[in-house]
Amino acid sequence: MGYGSEGSEPIRYSEYLRVPELLDQQHCLTVPEAHDELQFIIVHQVYELWFKLVRHELDAILAALKVGGSSEIYTATRLSRRVQEIFKVLVKQIHVLESMRPSDFMAFRKKLNPASGFQSVQFREVEAMLGLKDATLAAFTREDPRHPALLKRLEAESIDEVAYELLRQRGFDVVTPSAERSEADEERSLLALKVLYDKPDNDPALYELLEGLVELDEQLILWRRHHVMMVERQIGDKPGTGKGTTGNLDGIRYLRTTLNRRAFPDLWAVRTVLSD
Ligand code: HEM
Structure with a gap:
């Protein structure tokens, strides 16, 4: 298979994709090797690879929204569709872990302590890019x-911030959600969004953009829900391996506190105020 190399030697598949290097990155800690550890490492690595692509796409969405013209809104909507599809894969991928028996997990779990997905920087970057910024x-x-x-x-x-800036430029009287936003500002923002959500046909491009963001938020929430169910299935109420790093709570108790995080809370709340 040729990949259009400009040199005299056509580049080979495994060279272009660095397959040997990729296949050399899985190092099990158990001796003799616990059968399911390789699966555990690969599933996590694949997540990290997808997170890298998600960052790349979210960066492009951010840049497009900052310009905010009609072709850029189209680009942002189109790329957000790609991220939605990746998120769907991320949700589905959890099933692979569910094929592991809890007793098989116990055969290597101690070895990875205190590592935990809680320490995934790329996951936190994705959250922050969507608007879920948490310095703690x-x-x-x-x-x-x-x-x-x-x-x-x-x-x-x-x-969320650039999307709200765009809405303001389009004449919508909205204040970006934050801990500091007053109740009056929240109410005003919802009423402004209600105008768009009551009559989506008046600005379909903007409406589709916002619904794409809701879809992203929903997929992330579905991932959180599915992850916590999978965790309960694997370790029940045992402390997580990240114990001590998650503060007072850990394991499923901590994870349950994350289920209500919303990157675009107004876009969910606006449905409650729509005209009958
Ligand atoms: C058997 C598999 C898994 C178990 C038992 C497990 C368990 C846990 C637990 C207990 C926590 C809470 C923090 C702690 O107490 O350590 C956590 C957090 C987390 N895990 Fe997993 N996990 C598994 C697989 C995965 C996978 C495949 C990913 C993909 C990257 C992942 C990503 C995360 C993330 C991002 C958090 C932080 C969530 C947040 O703070 O909102 N986990 N995990």
Whole structure:
């Protein structure tokens, strides 16, 4: 298979994709090797690869929304569809882990302690890019080489912020959701969004963009729900391996507190105020 190399030697599949290097990145800690450990490592690595692509696409969405013209809104909507599809794969992928018997997991779980998905910097970056910025959670990844990238994300504009800026430019009287936003501002923002949501045909491009963001939020929530169910199925109420890093709570008790995180709370709430 040729990949259009400009050199005299056509580049080979495994060279282009660095397959040997990729296949050399799975190092089980158990001796003799516990059968399910390879599966556990690969599933996590594949998640991290997808997170890398999600960051790439969300960056492009952010850049497009900052310009905010009609062709950029189309680009943002189109790329958000891609991220939605990736998120659906991420939700489905949890089933692979569910094929592991809890007793098989116990054969290597102690070895990975205190590592936990809780320390995934890329997951926190994706959250921050959508608008779920949490400096307290970020602090737990201080020792990771990507930590500085996460700190930048916390400072940078997120998709919720640029989307609200765009709405304001289009004449919608909205205030970006934050802990500081007053109740009056929240009410005003919902009434402004209600105009668009009552009559989506008046600005279908903007409506589709916002619904794409809701879809992303929903897929992330579905991932959280599915992950917590899978965790309960594997370890019940046992403490998580990230215990001590998650604060007072850990394991499924901690994970249950995350299920209500919404990157775009107004886009959910607006449905309640729609005209009958
Ligand atoms: C058998 C498989 C798994 C188990 C038992 C498990 C368990 C847990 C537990 C107990 C926590 C809470 C923190 C703690 O107490 O350590 C957690 C958090 C987390 N896990 Fe997993 N996990 C598994 C697989 C995965 C996979 C495949 C991913 C994909 C990257 C993942 C990503 C995360 C993330 C991102 C968090 C933080 C969630 C948040 O703070 O909102 N986990 N996991």
